[in-house]
Amino acid sequence: MLEHIINMRFEIAAVFLFAIGFMTLLHPNLIKKIIGINIMDTSIFLFLAAAGYVDGRTAPIVTGLGADPSQYINPVPSGLVLTGIVVSVSTTAFFLALTIRLYRKYNSLNLDKILLLARKGKEKV
Amino acid sequence: MTEPNGRFSQWLRGETDLFDEARSLILNQDGVPPADPPKKKPKRRKTGAMLHRRYTMFHILFVTSCILLLALLLSAVMDLPTFGDPYAPSSNEVSDRYVADGLEETGALNAVAGMILDYRAFDTFGESTVLFAAAISVLFLLQHRTDSHRHAFAPVTTNENDLILQTAVRISFPFILMFGSYVVLNGHLSPGGGFSGGAVLGAGLILYGAAFGREGLSEKLPPERTSRITVICLLIYAALKCFSFFTGANHMAIEIPKGIPGAILSSGFILPLNICVGIIVACTIFNFFLLITEGDD
Incomplete structure (x- = not known):
């Protein structure tokens, strides 16, 4: 059991990172919510990269024709991580732009305050 | 067959708005001022207290669900194939083919x-x-940015x-x-x-x-x-x-x-x-x- 836990350390770390990011979403500060989402993204990347690794094999830089696939790690999760990073960057930029717009309108980054102000229909305390 | 006449199919056809009722409820609660002002004050205080209770409930529920999620994910991770296992189902014939024939077919x-x-x-x-x-x-x-917030950040x-x-x-x-x-x-x-x-x-x-x-x-x-x-x-x-x-x-x-x-x-x-x-x-x-x-x- 303990040996299995030690072997699965990357996946377990990914799960804990995911939970940390999920908890960070609870904070009312919008920037911290964005940081939480980024931590969750990172945990997914760690998980995928760990899923693609095979013991004792090298990166998939194939140097000759007719290569033996049992010498290289799995290249498919690497491509998935690439896709994930691009989507993460795009969504983060979009969140930040929305946050800047909210800050300009309500002069606050606290989501609870913003919601209260928006309900009252007031801008700028 | 008769024409389906439930609320959902009416909404699908664009005749009614499913969320109209809920929206009017929310608006009456805090947005639109009620008809008579004297009744307003106790009502608002009540909703405020209710909101606060819901807020704490939300926090507790959130933390509990997070712990549940953590336990669920951990138990799922323990059932995964071991890290670095060459016979894991994820390294199958697809990735083998990409590595074996990739150089010949793509030249990279x-x-x-x-x-x-x-x-x-x-x-x-x-x-x-x-x-x-x-x-x-x-x-x-x-x-479009307003000039009043030139030094916002x-x-x-x-x-x-x-x-x-x-x-x-x-x-x-x-x-x-x-x-x-x-x-x-x-x-x-x-x-x-x-x-x-x-x-x-x-x-x-x-x-x-x-x-x-x-x-x-x-x-x-x-x-x-x-x-x-x-x-x-x-x-x-x-x-x-x-x-x-x-x-x-x-x-x-x-x-x-x-x-x-x-x-x-x-x-x-x-x-x-x-x-x-x-x-x-x-x-x-x-x-x-x-x-x-x-x-x-």
Whole structure:
């Protein structure tokens, strides 16, 4: 059991990172919510990269024709991580732009305050 | 069969609004003033207390669900195949084929580059379009700014006299650009490629903009121009891949020269596609920087 836990350390770390990011979403500060989402993204990347690794094999830089696939790690999760990073960057930029717009309108980054102000229909305390 | 006449099918046909009732409830609670003012005060206090109780309930529920999620994920992880297991179901014949035949079929030494820019190039086109869509949305959101909030965000670095930063950037900037171009141009030969190299290039541009003020760079590369460059690169990407799909689907024997494996000018369309993706990523990242720091100095 303990040996299995030690072997699965990357996946377990990914799960804990995911939970940390999920908890960070609870904070009312919008920037911290964005940081939480980024931590969750990172945990997914760690998980995928760990899923693609095979013991004792090298990166998939194939140097000759007719290569033996049992010498290289799995290249498919690497491509998935690439896709994930691009989507993460795009969504983060979009969140930040929305946050800047909210800050300009309500002069606050606290989501609870913003919601209260928006309900009252007031801008700028 | 009779015509379905439930609320949902009525809503599907566009006759009623399912959420009308809920919306009017919410509006009556805090938005629209009630009909008679004397009744207003006790009502509001009650809703305030209720809101507070719901707020604490929400926190407790959130933390509990997070712990439950953690336990669920941990128990799922313990059932996964062991880390580094060569017989894990994820390393199956698909990845074996990419590694074994990738060099012959795509001409790229880097199996990941061959995979994402040849076998699955349409997917990568979608990724670049996602980046472009994000850049356009940020442009739309941050274009019109009011002058009253010129100093809404504290400037990160606007120091024109920061000698250490400026000297360091002046020395390292050409090397960062060179390294970025190297990573882009060698994407089919070594680890790297359009996305990582473009990120390095964009980071170099951001560093330059942060050290020397954004005016100089934003005059040469305003958001409109970077968007135009991005669109042109996306169109070149689409044209190249359309050529491949068209000739491939019609069984036309137009072979794109693969070149000698290991040479810079090899592996067919992967090099131009990598350059396109690199330019798209660099322009988009720099665009984000310019738009988000707008009004700092």
